[in-house]
Amino acid sequence: MSCFLGPSTNNKSRENEGSSMAAPYEQQNLPRNDRRQITTWEAVGTNKESPKNIKAKSFKFRELATATNSFRQEFLIGEGGFGRVYKGKMEKTGQVVAVKQLDRNGLQGNREFLVEIFRLSLLHHPNLANLIGYCLDGDQRLLVHEFMPLGSLEDHLLDVVVGQQPLDWNSRIRIALGAAKGLEYLHEKANPPVIYRDFKSSNILLNVDFDAKLSDFGLAKLGSVGDTQNVSSRVVGTYGYCAPEYHKTGQLTVKSDVYSFGVVLLELITGKRVIDTTRPCHEQNLVTWVSTIFNF
Ligand SMILES: Nc1ncnc2c1ncn2[C@@H]1O[C@H](COP(=O)(O)OP(=O)(O)OP(=O)(O)O)[C@@H](O)[C@H]1O
Numbered sequence: 001m002s003c004f005l006g007p008s009t010n011n012k013s014r015e016n017e018g019s020s021m022a023a024p025y026e027q028q029n030l031p032r033n034d035r036r037q038i039t040t041w042e043a044v045g046t047n048k049e050s051p052k053n054i055k056a057k058s059f060k061f062r063e064l065a066t067a068t069n070s071f072r073q074e075f076l077i078g079e080g081g082f083g084r085v086y087k088g089k090m091e092k093t094g095q096v097v098a099v100k101q102l103d104r105n106g107l108q109g110n111r112e113f114l115v116e117i118f119r120l121s122l123l124h125h126p127n128l129a130n131l132i133g134y135c136l137d138g139d140q141r142l143l144v145h146e147f148m149p150l151g152s153l154e155d156h157l158l159d160v161v162v163g164q165q166p167l168d169w170n171s172r173i174r175i176a177l178g179a180a181k182g183l184e185y186l187h188e189k190a191n192p193p194v195i196y197r198d199f200k201s202s203n204i205l206l207n208v209d210f211d212a213k214l215s216d217f218g219l220a221k222l223g224s225v226g227d228t229q230n231v232s233s234r235v236v237g238t239y240g241y242c243a244p245e246y247h248k249t250g251q252l253t254v255k256s257d258v259y260s261f262g263v264v265l266l267e268l269i270t271g272k273r274v275i276d277t278t279r280p281c282h283e284q285n286l287v288t289w290v291s292t293i294f295n296f
């Protein structure tokens with residue numbers, strides 16, 4: 001998410017790789033009449049130990065260390081641009097969770113972190129991976145999400161190992177539909193609307209019934225729907241999924257997400273990764289390749 005931008009720890013292509021942290025909201029190009037922004041700041045309050053109105057639970061670092069067996073390698077389920085993700089089991093409740101330990105490099109201030117948490121905790125939809133809680137303990141920042149047992153769409157569609165059954169068509173359609181509903185919620189129902197900014201197959205998580213749940217929607221910022229009001233002029237997103245006009249101008253609109261949705265749809269239809277440098281030159285970018293075939 002915007003507030004968690006920092007140097008990437010893996011080799012994944014991220015448009016903003018190596019860029020510095022996002023500026024605090026006041027310094028960004030937010031619409032002047034966005035009174036909600038002020039409400040959000042006020043709601044978080046100044047006491048970092050007990051910020052008001054944050055619905056997500058605040059965990060102590062110790063609790064999350066216990067849940068993940070001190071962040072043991074066996075509990076590691078993935079690693080992305082913001083840090084490592086561990087499977088954990090909360091000692092008190094027995095709830096199985098995914099704990100994302102954010103890299104310490106380049107994190108923004110406590111207040112900005114809490115503002116993001118506050119904002120995320122207001123978003124609820126069956127096709128969004130629930131934020132259960134967070135930890136802000138010293139310089140440690142962690143996010144606790146509901147655990148999605150089947151991992152990501154990327155695992156089932158693009159990182160298929162020998163012997164693994166490819167996803168059947170019904171599941172692909174079901175996933176596309178669920179992801180579309182999650183996106184629709186962020187764009188049309190969340191108030192203020194949220195632009196995802198990092199819609200991609202690794203951010204579409206799956207439950208046992210192959211229901212899609214969007215994760216990392218915190219990357220999105222409070223956004224105004226409309227072509228003329230951009231949210232930020234700094235490009236954030238993942239290479240290949242990013243809309244070309246957004247990449248060129250930094251002008252972000254909900255249509256940037258719709259473009260990314262189209263890219264994922266292409267991946268779902270073809271079973272091919274949007275960028276794959278192991279393919280012959282003219283096939284390396286799936287969008288360009290497909291557009292030459294269909295002549296658009
Ligand atoms: N809530 C979750 N439940 C189960 N697995 C998860 C969960 N969140 C993440 N993962 C797993 O961890 C992997 C890494 O996730 P992460 O979000 O850190 O990286 P990414 O999506 O690949 O890249 P990015 O940092 O750009 O989002 C995912 O691909 C998924 O397999």
Ligand SMILES: [Mg+2]
Binds near residue numbers: 080202203215216
């Ligand atoms: Mg992710």
